[in-house]
Amino acid sequence: MNIRKLVYIVKDQLKKGSLNENLADLTSQFNHVFPAQSSRLQAITQYAIENTPHYNNYKEYDSFNEYPVLDKSIIKRNYNDFISNPYKEEIGSLHKVTTSGSYGTPFTFYLNSEKRKKMIAEVYYFGKKSNFVLGSKHAYIVSKKKSKTSQLIQNQVMITVDKLDDEWCKASIARLKKQKVKVLVGYPSAITRLASYIYRNDIHLPMNGIITISEVLSDAMRLQIENSFECPPVSRYSSEEFGVLANQDLSGEFFWLNQANYLVEILELNSNKEVAIGELGRIVVTDLFNEAMPLIRYDTGDLAKPYEIIKGQVTKIESVEGRKLATIRDVKGEEVSSFSINGALRESIDIIQFQFSQEGSKEYLLKIITDKSSVGEVNIIQAYRNILGSGAIIKFNYVDDIPAQRSGKRPYIIQNFYVD
Template sequence: MDKNNPALKNLLDLAVNETEFYKNRKTYTSLQDFPVVNKNVIKEHFGGLVTTSSKEKKVNKIFTSGSTGVPFMIYQNQEKKNRNTADTIYFAKQAGFTIGDKLLYVRLWTKELRKKRIPALIQNISPINIEDLEGEKIQHLLTKLQKNKSPKGWLGYPSGLEKICDYLDAINSKPIHCNIKSIIGMSENLSDDVRSRMWYYFDTPMVSRYSNFENGIIAQQTASSNYFVINWASYILEILDFNSDRPVKHGELGRIVITDLYNHATPMIRYDTGDVGAIAIDPDQPFPVLKTVEGRKSDILLDTMGSMISPFKFMSIIPKYPEVKQIQFLQVDNATYTIKINMDDPFNREEELLSLFKSYVGQDAKVKMEYVNEIPLLNSKKRKISRNLLTEKNISREKSLSV
C-alpha cells in the first residue's frame, strides 16, 4: 500500500491548496489530520469542497439518493471517471466476466438511469427492471437466455436475483444452461441461500460487490472466500469506532471510512460511507481484507444489552421458513422488536420463530408479530431484511439539524 503514498500526497496537497474547506490543514503530517466527513457535511460545504482547478475543466456530475432517499451530488474529474472504468474492468474479470459479454443488469431502471438504446447496445448491456421480475416475464427472460448461446454475466440486486430463484424453485426447474460466466450481487447483503441457488441454477459461483455511486467499486468477494478484497489501488479504507474517530481493532465492527485517491474535483477525504464492516488479515491475500460488510448502520439491530447483531444472522432465518413469502425484523425501542410477516396461509410456527429470534436479541426482549399483505420496498426497489427504527430516527434528526 506504500505505492499509494504519492497519490495520497497529491490528493491532500490539492485539497489544502485548492479548496476553502481544507485550506487550514496546510501543516498536515498525515491523513489522520483531516476530519471525517459524511454526506451531510459535503452537502453543507459543497462550494468549499470543489477544487479551483476543476472549475475550469469539464467535470462529471454524479447524483445519488442511495437507500436514504436524500439527494446527493458530487463532481468527478475525467481521471476519476477513467479510474472507475479501469476498476470495473478489473473486478468484473476477477468474477469471470469479460468485457464484450452480454451483461444482464438487474436493478431499478428509472428514467434518469435508463441507458439510451445505442450506448446500451454498444456496451452489450441488457437492462432488466426489478419491477418486471414476475411469473410470465421471468419465464420469457429465461427462454430468451436459453436461445442466446453467447457468454453472459448477471449483475444486480440479490433481491432481484432471488425472485428468479424463487420462480425456478416454484416450477421445480433443473439448472438453466445459457452460458452464464459470472454472477455479481451488488447494493444489498448477499445471503448464502441466494448465492447457493444462483450457483445451482446457472452453474457458476456468485460473488458480492461492495460499491457506491459516489465513489465506485470499493471491494469485492472472491469465489473461494466470503472476505472482500479491498480496492486499495483506488482508495484508503479505515474502520473507525462508532462514537469516535479512532480506528478499531482488526475483526471489530466499525464505520467504513474511505479516502478516494483519484477524485480531484470534489475531494472525498475520510468519507464516512454510512456502512458498517470489519477488517481482517487473510493469509491468501497480500493486504488486509474486509471480513464483512454489514450494510448501513440503520439496518443493524441491537440486542437487549445494546450489542450489534449482524443482519446476516437474520438472513439465515429465511431458508428455515420457506412457507413465508416476506419477512422483516424491526427494532422499535431498546428492547422492543416487531417481526413483520407476509404469507398466504396461517403461520403455524410462530413460537418457534419467536424462540429463534430471542436467541439472537435476548430472552427478555418484547417481540410483536405483525402480519401484513406486503412489506414495502425502498424507493430504490431494494428490500431490507432488518430496520433499526431508533437509528433511523436519530439519523433523521441529525439531517434536520444540518439543514
C-alpha cells in the same frame, strides 16, 4: 476476441492506452501490497488543501489521522466548497453521477477524466476475476434504466427491478434465454428471487459469471443462486461516487480491498480509531484520484470487519454489512424494489437526508431533513403512488435528525408493518 472488447481497446490505445496502463497499475499494486498508496495520499491531500475551499483549513492539522470524518449531510450543506477551484469553470464538461446512497441523501458528484478512467479500469480488473470479460453480453438487473444505444455499446440486457413477483421472474428469465445471457450483474435480492423461481419451476439456466451489487449477499442467497444458476456469485462493493472499493473472493470467505486507488479505513463506531481484526467498524474512504471533487475520510455509511491487516493496513474484510434493505410492499401486499423507493427521490435536491418506512398496509411515512420549508410533496406523493398504488397514503415528517440504529447504521428503508 469479442468485437466490443476489440473496439474498446482500439479506442483506448488511441487515447495513449489509459486502460492498459491502469490495469497494469492495479495488478502491480495488488501484487506488492499497494506500495504507491502513501505517496498518492500525500498528493491528493495536498492538492485538496491548496485547491478546494472546504479543505483549506486542513493545513492546521499535523497528521492525516486528525482530519475529521465526513458524511453526505456535511457535504450537502457545504456543497460548492467541495468542488476544487481548477474545475469550477469547466464543471459542465465533467462526468457526473447522481446517487442517494445508504444515508438516503441524494445529490451529484463530479469526476475528473483521470478518475473516470480509473473507475473503468476497476470494473474490468475485478470483473475479469468474476468471469466477466469486458464486452461480453450480460444482464444488468437494477432499478435504473439506460438508453438502447448505451445497452448496445455495452452489450447489455437491461432488466428493470420493480415488483419481484412470479410474473416479473417469468418475463426476465424469458429475456435471459432469448438473449443468450451468460453473466448476471445486479441486486442479490432480485437475482435470488429469480433463483427461487428457477428452482421451483425446474428451469435450466446456467451462467458463467454472477456479480451482485448494492446489497449484502448473504450465505443463504449465495447458496440459492449457485444451486439455481450453477455458478458461484461474487459480491462487488462499489458506489457511484467512488468506483469498486472491494471485490469478494471466489471462495466467498473475504473481500479484497482496493487500496490501490483509495485509502479505505475501518474505524470504530463511536470514534475515529482503527478496529482490530474481527471487530465491526465504519468504512471510511479517501479517494486518491478525484481532483474535481476530493473526498477525504468520507463515511460511506457501511460497516465491515477486517479479515487481514498487513503492516497496519487493512487488505481484506470479512463482508460489507448494513447494506441489506428492508422489504416494502405495495397496497396489494406485493413486494416492490427498495431501490425504486430510493430512486423516486433522486431528483429532490432540497432533501439532505430521508428515511422511508411502511407503517400499515397502505400507510407510509417519509422522514425528511431539509433546510427548506417544503420539498415538493405533491410530486413526491405521485412518484410513490406510481410505485405503490393509487391508494397509498404518504405522510411527511420533517425532522432535524434521523438517529442511528444500535448497529451504527441509519437505514433509509424500514418495514414497520409486515414482519417476516
